[in-house]
Amino acid sequence: MNVLTTSQAPIKNYIKGNFREANGRSMEVLNPSDGTVITTVPLSGKAALDEAVEAAQEAFPGWSRMTLKERTQVFYKFRSLLEKNMHELTELVCLENGKAYGEAKAEILKGMELSEVACALPTILNDEIQEVSKGVECRTSHLPLGVVASISPFNFPFMVPLWTIPNALALGNCMILKPSELVPLSAQRIAELLKEAGLPDGVFNIVNGDKEIVEAICDHPGIKAVSFVGSTRVAKIVYRRASSNLKRCIALGGAKNHLIVLEDANPAISSANIAASMSGCAGQRCMAASAMVAVGNVDHIIEQICEESRKIVPGENLGSVISKAAKERIERYINEAEAAGAKVLVDGRNATVAGKEGGFYVGPTVIDHVTPDMAIAKEEVFGPVLAIMRTSDIDEAIRIENSSNYGNAASVFTENGGLADYVMERVSAGMVGVNIGVPVPREPFSFGGWNESRFGVGDITGKSSIAFWTKVKKRTTKWDPEAWKDWAS
Numbered sequence: 001m002n003v004l005t006t007s008q009a010p011i012k013n014y015i016k017g018n019f020r021e022a023n024g025r026s027m028e029v030l031n032p033s034d035g036t037v038i039t040t041v042p043l044s045g046k047a048a049l050d051e052a053v054e055a056a057q058e059a060f061p062g063w064s065r066m067t068l069k070e071r072t073q074v075f076y077k078f079r080s081l082l083e084k085n086m087h088e089l090t091e092l093v094c095l096e097n098g099k100a101y102g103e104a105k106a107e108i109l110k111g112m113e114l115s116e117v118a119c120a121l122p123t124i125l126n127d128e129i130q131e132v133s134k135g136v137e138c139r140t141s142h143l144p145l146g147v148v149a150s151i152s153p154f155n156f157p158f159m160v161p162l163w164t165i166p167n168a169l170a171l172g173n174c175m176i177l178k179p180s181e182l183v184p185l186s187a188q189r190i191a192e193l194l195k196e197a198g199l200p201d202g203v204f205n206i207v208n209g210d211k212e213i214v215e216a217i218c219d220h221p222g223i224k225a226v227s228f229v230g231s232t233r234v235a236k237i238v239y240r241r242a243s244s245n246l247k248r249c250i251a252l253g254g255a256k257n258h259l260i261v262l263e264d265a266n267p268a269i270s271s272a273n274i275a276a277s278m279s280g281c282a283g284q285r286c287m288a289a290s291a292m293v294a295v296g297n298v299d300h301i302i303e304q305i306c307e308e309s310r311k312i313v314p315g316e317n318l319g320s321v322i323s324k325a326a327k328e329r330i331e332r333y334i335n336e337a338e339a340a341g342a343k344v345l346v347d348g349r350n351a352t353v354a355g356k357e358g359g360f361y362v363g364p365t366v367i368d369h370v371t372p373d374m375a376i377a378k379e380e381v382f383g384p385v386l387a388i389m390r391t392s393d394i395d396e397a398i399r400i401e402n403s404s405n406y407g408n409a410a411s412v413f414t415e416n417g418g419l420a421d422y423v424m425e426r427v428s429a430g431m432v433g434v435n436i437g438v439p440v441p442r443e444p445f446s447f448g449g450w451n452e453s454r455f456g457v458g459d460i461t462g463k464s465s466i467a468f469w470t471k472v473k474k475r476t477t478k479w480d481p482e483a484w485k486d487w488a489s
């Protein structure tokens with residue numbers, strides 16, 4: 001099947017192992033690489049959520065009573081189904097998100113890696129047992145919470161849902177997924193493949209929709225925990241609303257990632273990494289390099305970044321951005337920075353791709369002499385744009401990074417280990433790197449930022465996610481009658 005040329009059937013909700021029509025509002029889903037309509041997605045209301053929660057509650061006793069080892073069997077099979085269907089899944093991500101093929105394929109590969117972590121949970125999750133005083137034993141067990149929800153953004157339609165699905169389910173929870181209404185197709189295939197892998201009906205459900213369904217999730221008394229990934233504006237809304245309803249919540253928000261480039265940085269490594277980081281996935285990554293702080297004279301590196309950027313061509317090795325509104329927002333940031341005195345060295349405005357004139361493209365853009373007070377220096381642009389600020393002082397560079405409200409990622413480019421450590425210790429970001437444009441921790445290291453890039457405790461993947469998706473029961477047992485003699489025995 002060539003997914004890219006196939007118009008898709010209308011999206012349905014997925015409840016109790018079946019796809020179900022949803023009544024009421026709906027919207028069109030566009031192919032961002034050419035602007036054509038692919039399908040429609042229902043914008044469900046509370047009734048659909050009630051049905052999904054009921055199905056999940058029914059499935060919970062059976063699923064949660066299985067052993068962890070039994071539940072993880074599903075993810076061994078799921079992982080091999082991802083491998084088997086790699087090409088079709090990759091094309092689906094390209095279709096709905098506009099990514100270049102290799103970028104979309106990386107999402108499926110990452111989905112496999114995330115499933116592998118779920119398969120490893122019986123080895124990773126070590127409950128404790130100890131004789132705490134003579135004849136008295138304490139033991140912990142990690143138990144599932146019940147019905148949980150996962151709300152995802154448009155930029156990784158396949159990978160971000162899989163940040164939460166394998167671990168949350170393998171640990172015994174039942175889930176309602178609310179995908180981004182801009183990219184609802186990948187989630188449908190995830191549901192089909194989970195079923196094929198043997199997941200019992202009702203353990204995983206999808207309710208499509210927008211703001212209305214997200215609010216209903218935050219309010220629903222049957223949902224115990226909510227994970228959210230998206231913009232900081234909405235992360236704050238979700239975190240406040242879910243927490244005020246006494247739910248456990250982790251809400252990952254937006255980002256403004258700084259790359260600090262020192263004079264001794266390796267020009268070839270730095271320029272290749274920086275250009276790839278700012279333009280990969282058309283700059284629509286929460287880990288994308290967005291602000292570069294050039295310390296001292298690094299003109300030769302900036303020149304090379306421009307050269308590398310010119311090799312990145314919309315429609316060839318650069319995908320589209322998600323919508324007309326996104327293209328307009330990105331170009332507005334560039335226009336405003338230019339009007340305020342910044343110098344556009346590589347200009348990606350008004351990009352078009354022959355044969356795909358309806359697509360939403362922005363070419364790679366490098367802007368020099370940006371000042372820290374400009375909107376492009378402070379706000380999340382979420383496009384293939386690098387804003388370069390200049391300073392002669394490493395501490396000033398760190399101050400610029402520290403002044404950001406966000407705190408997802410930061411990187412330093414240098415050949416000097418001492419300076420690299422100096423910067424890494426002082427930047428205010430959850431994921432930091434040296435000579436790397438996208439310092440994403442690979443599994444089983446967990447993913448999560450600081451400041452307004454993450455609300456809640458812990459990270460969303462890896463070992464850290466075990467604490468989020470479980471509650472710990474502490475048992476104390478005493479069988480030895482001698483142990484009754486005093487409280488400490």
Ligand code: NAD
Binds near residue numbers: 153
């Ligand atoms: P978004 O915040 O607009 O949407 C995310 C989800 O929230 C969607 O499912 C959407 O339906 C829902 N939503 C939108 N408006 C809402 C509202 N007013 N009330 C309740 N729910 C609402 O984000 P997006 O544009 O889909 O994704 C891009 C953003 O996600 C960027 O800011 C990016 O940095 C961020 N992101 C962060 C991470 C991370 O790990 N920190 C990862 C991926 C994406």
